[in-house]
Amino acid sequence: xxxxxxxxxxxxxxxxxxxxxxxxxxxxxxxxxxxxxxxxxxxxxxxxxxxxxxxxxxxxxxxxxxxxxxxxxxxxxxxxxxxxxxxxxxxxxxxxxxxxxxxxxxxxxxxxxxxxxxxxxxxxxxxxxxxxxxxxxxxxxxxxxxxxxxxxxxxxxxxxxxxxxxxxxxxxxxxxxxxxxxxxxxxxxxxxxxxxxxxxxxxxxxxxxxxxxxxxxxxxxxxxxxxxxxxxxxxxxxxxxxxxxxxxxxxxxxxxxxxxxxxxxxxxxxxxxxxxxxxxxxx
Numbered sequence: 001x002x003x004x005x006x007x008x009x010x011x012x013x014x015x016x017x018x019x020x021x022x023x024x025x026x027x028x029x030x031x032x033x034x035x036x037x038x039x040x041x042x043x044x045x046x047x048x049x050x051x052x053x054x055x056x057x058x059x060x061x062x063x064x065x066x067x068x069x070x071x072x073x074x075x076x077x078x079x080x081x082x083x084x085x086x087x088x089x090x091x092x093x094x095x096x097x098x099x100x101x102x103x104x105x106x107x108x109x110x111x112x113x114x115x116x117x118x119x120x121x122x123x124x125x126x127x128x129x130x131x132x133x134x135x136x137x138x139x140x141x142x143x144x145x146x147x148x149x150x151x152x153x154x155x156x157x158x159x160x161x162x163x164x165x166x167x168x169x170x171x172x173x174x175x176x177x178x179x180x181x182x183x184x185x186x187x188x189x190x191x192x193x194x195x196x197x198x199x200x201x202x203x204x205x206x207x208x209x210x211x212x213x214x215x216x217x218x219x220x221x222x223x224x225x226x227x228x229x230x231x232x233x234x235x236x237x238x239x240x241x242x243x244x245x246x247x248x249x250x251x252x253x254x255x256x257x258x259x260x261x262x263x264x265x266x267x268x269x270x271x272x273x274x275x276x277x278x279x280x281x282x283x
Contacts, residue, residue: 002264002266002267003036003037003038003040004019004264004266004272004280005034005036006274006280007027008024010026010027010028010029011024011025011026011027012024012025012027012034012036012043014036014040015280016040018282019272019280019281019282022040023040023041023056024056025043025054025056025058026054026058027045028045028047030047031045031046031047032077033045033046033077033078033079033080034046034080035080035081035082035089036082037082037086037111038082038084038085038086039086041055041056042054042055042056042061042086044080044081044082044089044111045080046077046078046079046080046091047078048066048069048076048078048098049065049066049067049068049069049098050063050064050065050066051063051064051066051078051080051089051091051109051114052064053089053111053114061114062113062114063114064091064107064109064114064116066078066091066093066095066098066100067100068100069098069099069100070098070099070100071099072099073097073098073099073100074097074098074099074127075097075127076094076097076098076126076127076128077094077127077128077129078091078092078093078094078128079091079092079128079129079130079131080092081131081133081139082111082133083111083133083137083139083157084133084134084135084136084137085137086111087110087111087112088108088109088110088111088117088137088157089108089109089110089111089114090106090107090108090109090131090133090139090141091105091106091107091108091109092104092105092106092126092128092129092131092141092143093105093106093107094125094126094127094128094129094143096124096125096126097125097126097127103121103122103123103124103125104121104122104124104125104126104143105119105120105121105122106119106120106122106141106153106155106161107119107120108120108157117157118157118158120155120160120161122143122151122153122161123151123163124143124145124151125145125148126143126144126145126151127144127145127146128143128144129141129142129143129144130142130171132171132173132174134174134178135178136156137156137157138154138155138156139154139155140152140153140154140171140174140181141153141154141155141161142166142169142170142171144170149167149168149186150166150167150168150169150170150186151163151166151167152164152165152166152169152171154197164199165199166183166199168185168186168187169183169184169185169186169192170183170184170185170186170217171183172184172191172217172218172219172220173219173220173221173227173265174196174221175196175221175224175244175267176221176223176224176267176268177224178196179195179196180193180194180195180196180202180221180244181193181194181196181199182194182219182220182221182227184215184216184217185215188207188214188215188216188217189206189207189214189215190204190205190206190207190215191204191205191215191219191229191242192204192205193227193244193247202245202247203246203247204247205229205242205247205249207231207232209249210229210231210238210240210249211231212231212232212233212237212238213231213232213233213234214231214232214233214234215229215230215231216230216231216232216237216260216261217261218230218260218261218263219239219263219265220264220265220267221244221265221267222241222265222267222269222270222271223267223268223269224244224267225243225244225245226241226242226243226244226250226269227241227242227244227265228240228241228242228253228263228265228271229241229242230260230261230263232260237257237260238252238253239252239253239255239257239263240252240253241253255273255283257273257274258273258274258276262274266282270282270283271283
């Protein structure tokens, strides 16, 4: 079961499968990247210059320093994510944008101690990144390079990062059986479904197929056979179900959300949205 968590003020709320509040982790101000362990008993967060693991009381278990930002550092976001088995913490560090070096780094930390296991230099200069853990220990990373597009990498803890060559794709989700990846074109011109690990495109759909002008960076796998694709026209957005094997558009999901990305598919046929009063609903 995927961990369900939401930011609420300066806290991160963690829920059980029935969306009952399980615990609250306090966060420092201006932290936008965090990951809750699958056991739901620990959280890591990233600041501009460090990655920190805390317990539910907010007590620091360890801190990994990334180094001070340079004098001419730009806008950037560090990302930290637990591996699927909670044994490691993977960190995307946009070192070039932070003026800490000429290359970005992908760092693998021991989740128990914060000690570095591996440090991979990346040939990217990103503003931020997003990570997707796989059950076998591998991690997928997409790096946003602003007007220069994206870079997408795949790595195992004991291997070297593989650049998947998706300079114009943003990964949105991984199928529950990990046999497929859903991506959206960087200019929002289409959604594509790739066989994994080959990366071969099974099919693409442009926004016009749904009667809209853009595909949003949102949605994901509802279950192994169905994905949710979010499309918009600049003023409104809708969520459509798509068959992951054929590309058949199965119809509008028929819901209204607060934002285009305020829908989290859980991979078991259900999804979570935020109600108008701020509470979560699982549907």
